[in-house]
Amino acid sequence: xxxxxxxxxxxxxxxxxxxxxxxxxxxxxxxxxxxxxxxxxxxxxxxxxxxxxxxxxxxxxxxxxxxxxxxxxxxxxxxxxxxxxxxxxxxxxxxxxxxxxxxxxxxxxxxxxxxxxxxxxxxxxxxxxxxxxxxxxxxxxxxxxxxxxxxxxxxxxxxxxxxxxxxxxxxxxxxxxxxxxxxxxxxxxxxxxxxxxxxxxxxxxxxxxxxxxxxxxxxxxxxxxxx
Amino acid sequence: xxxxxxxxxxxxxxxxxxxxxxxxxxxxxxxxxxxxxxxxxxxxxxxxxxxxxxxxxxxxxxxxxxxxxxxxxxxxxxxxxxxxxxxxxxxxxxxxxxxxxxxxxxxxxxxxxxxxxxxxxxxxxxxxxxxxxxxxxxxxxxxxxxxxxxxxxxxxxxxxxxxxxxxxxxxxxxxxxxxxxxxxxxxxxxxxxxxxxxxxxxxxxxxxxxxxxxxxxxxxxxxxxxx
Amino acid sequence: xxxxxxxxxxxxxxxxxxxxxxxxxxxxxxxxxxxxxxxxxxxxxxxxxxxxxxxxxxxxxxxxxxxxxxxxxxxxxxxxxxxxxxxxxxxxxxxxxxxxxxxxxxxxxxxxxxxxxxxxxxxxxxxxxxxxxxxxxxxxxxxxxxxxxxxxxxxxxxxxxxxxxxxxxxxxxxxxxxxxxxxxxxxxxxxxxxxxxxxxxxxxxxxxxxxxxxx
Amino acid sequence: xxxxxxxxxxxxxxxxxxxxxxxxxxxxxxxxxxxxxxxxxxxxxxxxxxxxxxxxxxxxxxxxxxxxxxxxxxxxxxxxxxxxxxxxxxxxxxxxxxxxxxxxxxxxxxxxxxxxxxxxxxxxxxxxxxxxxxxxxxxxxxxxxxxxxxxxxxxxxxxxxxxxxxxxxxxxxxxxxxxxxxxxxxxxxxxxxxxxxxxxxxxxxxxxxxxxxxx
Numbered sequence: 011x012x013x014x015x016x017x018x019x020x021x022x023x024x025x026x027x028x029x030x031x032x033x034x035x036x037x038x039x040x041x042x043x044x045x046x047x048x049x050x051x052x053x054x055x056x057x058x059x060x061x062x063x064x065x066x067x068x069x070x071x072x073x074x075x076x077x078x079x080x081x082x083x084x085x086x087x088x089x090x091x092x093x094x095x096x097x098x099x100x101x102x103x104x105x106x107x108x109x110x111x112x113x114x115x116x117x118x119x120x121x122x123x124x125x126x127x128x129x130x131x132x133x134x135x136x137x138x139x140x141x142x143x144x145x146x147x148x149x150x151x152x153x154x155x156x157x158x159x160x161x162x163x164x165x166x167x168x169x170x171x172x173x174x175x176x177x178x179x180x181x182x183x184x185x186x187x188x189x190x191x192x193x194x195x196x197x198x199x200x201x202x203x204x205x206x207x208x209x210x211x212x213x214x215x216x217x218x219x220x221x222x223x224x225x226x227x228x229x230x231x232x233x234x235x236x237x
Numbered sequence: 238x239x240x241x242x243x244x245x246x247x248x249x250x251x252x253x254x255x256x257x258x259x260x261x262x263x264x265x266x267x268x269x270x271x272x273x274x275x276x277x278x279x280x281x282x283x284x285x286x287x288x289x290x291x292x293x294x295x296x297x298x299x300x301x302x303x304x305x306x307x308x309x310x311x312x313x314x315x316x317x318x319x320x321x322x323x324x325x326x327x328x329x330x331x332x333x334x335x336x337x338x339x340x341x342x343x344x345x346x347x348x349x350x351x352x353x354x355x356x357x358x359x360x361x362x363x364x365x366x367x368x369x370x371x372x373x374x375x376x377x378x379x380x381x382x383x384x385x386x387x388x389x390x391x392x393x394x395x396x397x398x399x400x401x402x403x404x405x406x407x408x409x410x411x412x413x414x415x416x417x418x419x420x421x422x423x424x425x426x427x428x429x430x431x432x433x434x435x436x437x438x439x440x441x442x443x444x445x446x447x448x449x450x451x452x453x454x455x456x457x458x459x460x461x462x463x464x
Numbered sequence: 465x466x467x468x469x470x471x472x473x474x475x476x477x478x479x480x481x482x483x484x485x486x487x488x489x490x491x492x493x494x495x496x497x498x499x500x501x502x503x504x505x506x507x508x509x510x511x512x513x514x515x516x517x518x519x520x521x522x523x524x525x526x527x528x529x530x531x532x533x534x535x536x537x538x539x540x541x542x543x544x545x546x547x548x549x550x551x552x553x554x555x556x557x558x559x560x561x562x563x564x565x566x567x568x569x570x571x572x573x574x575x576x577x578x579x580x581x582x583x584x585x586x587x588x589x590x591x592x593x594x595x596x597x598x599x600x601x602x603x604x605x606x607x608x609x610x611x612x613x614x615x616x617x618x619x620x621x622x623x624x625x626x627x628x629x630x631x632x633x634x635x636x637x638x639x640x641x642x643x644x645x646x647x648x649x650x651x652x653x654x655x656x657x658x659x660x661x662x663x664x665x666x667x668x669x670x671x672x673x674x675x676x677x678x679x
Numbered sequence: 680x681x682x683x684x685x686x687x688x689x690x691x692x693x694x695x696x697x698x699x700x701x702x703x704x705x706x707x708x709x710x711x712x713x714x715x716x717x718x719x720x721x722x723x724x725x726x727x728x729x730x731x732x733x734x735x736x737x738x739x740x741x742x743x744x745x746x747x748x749x750x751x752x753x754x755x756x757x758x759x760x761x762x763x764x765x766x767x768x769x770x771x772x773x774x775x776x777x778x779x780x781x782x783x784x785x786x787x788x789x790x791x792x793x794x795x796x797x798x799x800x801x802x803x804x805x806x807x808x809x810x811x812x813x814x815x816x817x818x819x820x821x822x823x824x825x826x827x828x829x830x831x832x833x834x835x836x837x838x839x840x841x842x843x844x845x846x847x848x849x850x851x852x853x854x855x856x857x858x859x860x861x862x863x864x865x866x867x868x869x870x871x872x873x874x875x876x877x878x879x880x881x882x883x884x885x886x887x888x889x890x891x892x893x894x
Contacts, residue, residue, distance in 0.1 A: 012702045012724045037516040038539035088596040092539050102592045111593050115557030115600030122554035127776030129377035131358035134603045138634045150356035176632035176762045183533040187516045190552040210761035211741055216443040217764040220734045222704045222779050239487045239509045265754035266732040307658050315811040319754050329807045333850035338808050342772030342815030354561030354604055361818045365849045403547045410748040414731045417767040437546035444549040446518045448490045461747035
């Protein structure tokens with residue numbers, strides 16, 4: 011019997027190694043797997059590369075991981091917060107964290123490519139800009155493009171709305187964001203889900219992440235994101 | 238007000254030019270836009286390139302289009318039918334139709350790439366086989382790959398389960414198949430839908446094809462595919 | 465001679481909104497572009513797209529009706545119009561990159577007469593660079609309109625021959641809305657489509673670092 | 680000496696089914712592979728995948744319970760297990776190509792000792808070639824097992840040094856199930872894991888065109 015529901019955070023994070031590349035879902039305050047980030051902090055892995063859209067804000071989530079010195083490098087599109095100065099800013103100014111800026115769509119597509127077995131693809135995005143300096147380029151069908159490579163994670167941290175024991179997932183409104191893409195792109199995909207439901211409770215036509223992409227699910231009914 | 242529902246087949250097929258590349262959804266007997274194919278036949282466009290998984294079986298659908306000499310070329314993965322000899326076979330043996338065989342996943346991904354603005358991508362599929370002879374290849378991350386290009390349609394013929402006036406679509410079970418992918422990859426996407434529903438009747442979390450991909454919808458409540 | 469009064473940001477947004485036809489799918493960047501949505505009458509069905517996976521965004525809800533799970537790319541609370549839909553980030557950018565949006569409106573630091581746009585970095589080193597979805601949007605939408613003040617606060621021109629700031633995308637801007645007027649980018653460079661009341665071409669030209677051609 | 684009796688197709692499928700562990704995601708090609716599903720006990724949760732967008736396929740329904748909209752890649756009517764899901768063709772092949780299937784089982788014309796497989800074309804010109812999803816599956820699954828008769832009807836070996844038919848994929852087959860036994864493909868070539876009752880290695884070797892190494 012397939013049962014991906016794990017009892018606690020220690021089990022959820024078992025085996026994460028130092029130096030891991032960690033894909034962290036969420037956009038703004040919505041769909042952030044903060045409980046899993048906390049679990050990763052507890053677990054103790056260091057020297058992490060974090061791939062996320064933002065660099066965290068406030069004191070929770072990614073900021074806590076950075077505050078504790080666990081993050082060597084951040085790969086993201088927008089390391090800036092609406093809510094004022096961040097711990098990332100502090101570390102960045104002090105030269106204590108590496109940063110790789112990737113256009114948001116290229117970031118999403120590089121992970122989609124990793125999940126979909128596409129080792130590399132051409133895209134017009136970023137051609138002729140600082141962010142693609144040194145990348146292979148060519149004109150295809152009249153448009154200059156750059157070559158971008160698949161971006162894999164060792165671990166993906168995903169926030170879902172509902173999960174079953176096969177690991178099938180649904181999301182809520184804009185909570186979907188990067189989560190389903192990241193779920194496909196990592197060797198180990200761990201999910202925190204607001205709801206854990208019986209097998210068959212999710213509509214087969216409306217499952218966004220089929221269970222094949224999911225390794226472990228922890229039930230974390232934390233309620234709504236902060237407004 | 239956006240209203241993509243058209244009254245009849247003539248309106249649905251207006252403007253399709255001779256020489257068009259036509260993406261035709263469906264897999265087996267399920268999700269086949271046969272009414273639209275009939276409409277295309279009526280409309281009269283000739284010298285068509287058809288992109289579809291199969292080459293049609295029996296006397297209906299694609300077979301009828303081929304029987305009437307409208308198809309110059311077929312791009313497909315599996316031009317063979319469970320239901321015996323086809324009109325395609327006849328034309329192929331007589332040298333009266335061109336054939337391009339594409340691995341099924343590469344076919345789907347090339348159209349996904351067209352819809353997603355990815356002019357070309359590398360894939361391991363087909364490397365070292367007859368089907369990729371002459372294609373650019375290189376090793377990426379230890380795997381030999383070939384370069385495949387986006388495959389665009391001038392027209393996509395799509396079969397859906399339910400549609401609203403914005404063109405939002407859902408599908409039924411294995412009727413989904415190539416339909417949502419093709420809907421993204423053509424300059425003109427025309428849909429035959431079993432049901433036409435009020436705006437708002439489709440669950441925003443379960444819409445498979447957002448209306449942005451759809452140009453015209455015809456209501457064709459034909460019932461179940463043939464068993 | 466009557467003094468001309470540069471448009472306020474809201475008036476710039478309203479001016480741009482007038483040019484968006486019924487039925488278009490539109491992505492509005494953060495900053496002034498976001499204001500545009502407020503000036504599109506609801507009876508005109510414009511499909512607003514948000515990078516984080518929304519098509520058919522509606523206006524901001526009143527505070528008592530906020531849906532905590534529904535934010536736009538600027539991380540502001542929004543609503544979903546009847547007929548809207550959700551999807552994930554890769555599908556969202558496939559929509560952008562695949563040329564399915566009729567229009568993207570971006571703020572900018574500079575727009576050049578060859579259609580180049582610079583809107584993501586000023587080249588300073590004080591803070592980390594942040595690009596978000598700007599490069600994808602600029603390269604992907606069917607057409608790109610920029611909206612910005614005509615000059616910087618200290619009077620430096622933003623309509624330029626060539627951008628001095630790091631580029632977002634090359635040769636993509638079709639039209640620029642500023643607080644002084646509306647300017648198309650053509651093969652010949654900037655062409656004035658409209659100037660605010662009381663402003664004459666030589667005055668607009670004096671505040672620009674590229675030639676403004678009469679319509 | 681007792682005569683050995685080659686396995687029937689159903690017995691070959693049953694033999695292979697024994698080796699599929701609980702929880703694996705598996706794609707079964709058309710032909711003999713399709714039969715495998717019938718020999719996996721339902722209490723063993725194996726997620727059967729179909730190229731046309733199904734994960735969690737169940738067995739064929741009785742005629743009176745056919746769901747007209749639910750077919751597998753072989754165009755046969757199937758069912759969906761509780762917990763199954765639907766997706767489109769690009770997502771389905773992303774699942775395949777991205778290495779998310781634990782196993783793919785394909786029929787074959789020939790399998791070579793270097794792991795090459797030929798299963799889609801015989802090189803004849805009488806009918807149009809047809810590849811379907813075979814190349815994607817062969818290149819994409821975590822592991823590929825082939826299942827086939829050990830020889831052709833006229834006695835020609837199918838376990839070969841190098842394939843003579845057009846290739847489906849290079850160096851991907853890990854194991855071959857035939858009506859004579861089970862053979863792993865290793866760096867040294869074919870290694871016999873099991874022979875049917877009464878069959879000795881020299882007899883199997885005589886029907887093969889590549890060296891069969893003892894385990």
